[in-house]
Amino acid sequence: MSWLNTLHRLNSEGIAAILITVIENRGSTPRDAGTKMIVTADDSYDTIGGGHLEHKAIKQARQLLSEHCSSAQLESYALGASLGQCCGGAIQLLFEPINPPILHVALFGAGHVAKALIPLLGNLPCKVTWIDNRAEQFPAELPPNTTLCLCDEPADEVPDLPVFSYCLVMTHNHQLDQALVEAILKRDDYRYIGMIGSNTKRRKFEHRLRHRGFDENSIAQLHCPVGLAEVCGKLPGEIAVSIAAEFITHYQAAATSSKTKANHLTQHTA
Known part of the structure; x- marks a missing residue:
């Protein structure tokens, strides 16, 4: 077997x-x-x-x-x-x-929550690009679906991401988070964007994004605080489970929607 x-x-x-x-x-x-x-x-x-x-x-x-x-x-x-x-x-x-589902996850940041999240993503049908500018933060062993990207300016990697990527912004620096969120929103071909943080952090980011010309529809696409509210806890592992649960919920809903549309099209063209 x-x-x-x-x-x-x-x-x-x-x-x-x-x-x-x-x-x-x-x-x-x-x-x-x-x-x-x-x-x-x-x-x-x-x-x-x-x-x-x-x-x-x-x-x-x-x-x-x-x-x-x-x-x-x-x-x-x-x-x-x-x-x-x-x-x-x-x-x-x-x-x-x-033909496995081609889901690409861009994970920005290699902090405690990201390290707890990587093994969970390793058991899901996706490819993960893990991006950070601190080599010492990456663990020695990785799931087979995960590729490291060590770079001085993580925001410079955004233009090269595959279309329809799932983007998770979880860095150690709020200014870097801001630069990443703006770069991802400008692409407008992502499938999901989530950022770790509190409701207070979200309000500050909303204010900055409006000031920089982003419309309300774009701002509404940002999932922050990232993760399902029903999955409580403050430990890195608990937060990681919450984020993984939201990711799974999102891509399964998208897959169900695609199947429904395909069935509807088939019925009308048969």
Whole structure:
């Protein structure tokens, strides 16, 4: 069952893959029905028996990946006639695309709450870029879906963020928080922006943002204090759970909305 662990890891890292399963085998074949392997653009895991069959299956899987295929496909192979393998049997393979949600989280700041939040994000279907200007604050070990970005000016990283990023502003400096919030709001293509702080901090930021020309709609997009109010507590771990809960609630709501719109469109075009 190692393929399950592999799929979980690939999903956490946001890596698309094809799950290949032997659906049916007749006669002499290298592996039996139920055997699985996983193929990504760069690697393959486990085996369906090796040889020309596996070579051709990997090639087919990577073709599906390059085409961003989203539907499963069945392929049948006669091992002796078409593949020149001595087994001589026949086999049917199912190719299932595994396309993890591409959620990108930009976490600015490496303080106590951020350090407690990173392991929680590490278990979610997202890619995390963790940004700070203090190398000594980053821990030695990170979840596989997390990439460090050490830079002198964290706000300079905002223009290079992927579109529809989830942005969390949690630095040690209010002026830096201000610069980051302004840079993110100016992009206007983020999916979420949250900032750690109190209601008092929010009011001060609202005043500064208005003074600098941001309209009320833009200011309303800022989640501050970040986190679900229902999850109480002042410890770093408690705050981190609250922030993760709000993040999960937000992206699941967005996913539900997208599915509803897709179903509505399908009903009207059928």
